[in-house]
Amino acid sequence: MRKKMVAGNWKMHGNLVQNKQLLDAVIADLNELGEDLVVVCVPYLYLPSVQKQLQNTKIALGAQNVSQHEMGAYTGEISASMLSDFQCQYVIVGHSERRMLFGEDNHVVAKKYVAVQNAGMAPILCVGETLEQREAKVTKQVIEQQLMSVISLAGVESFNKAVIAYEPVWAIGTGKTATPEQAQDVHAFIREEIAKQNLNVANQLTILYGGSVKDNNAPELFAMPDIDGGLIGGASLIANDFIAICRALRH
Ligand code: PGA
16 A cells, blocks of 8 residues: 655744644644654754654654755755754655746756665655646646656666655645646656556555645545645644644545
């Protein structure tokens, strides 16, 4: 059985007091979720405090970004081994905000993906098309390129230790969710692309949907056969909403 998962992406939100309150509520509610996995991807600075708070819970810690370099003169950057020092288990790479606002191309994203795996953590690789690309009917070509740049650097077997998040750029933070059918169509395509190279890897690969997932649309999205959970932005900051989304994995 593929692992189901909900990952919260806090982006650049929170402070020490708010983080503690949010996680107190989430931990109290979700601690006994069985096989399902809940991850919170927090800003770098809060990794140590969140790490402490998550000790002895089933909630895993993640980061939102990483340097592609192992170490060296890269002022302001954070390496993968630094993240694993704080028991990070997951790192988001290739989020569309990083691609668009910080100029990360497929090659840089692939290098970050490798850096995360080399440090023993699992990348959450984000892929997805812009509205223009969807309207130009090149969604699948765009996603294929995003996948192939990782496969050519890391090999298809690397997806045994990674998660993919399909996040249509037009759905992120806009309140416009992809319909379950639209999302399922792309998720199935992603799994087929991986299956062409290795069926076993494809069958066990967790593929998350992200983009305006809320408590009211999570159940129908998560019910689709190739959607294994969600990457949640805005709604991961509201304890009750995030808890309800995590609970929707159970259906
Ligand atoms: P959203 O963000 O849930 O606020 O749309 C999702 C994401 O960017 O990962």
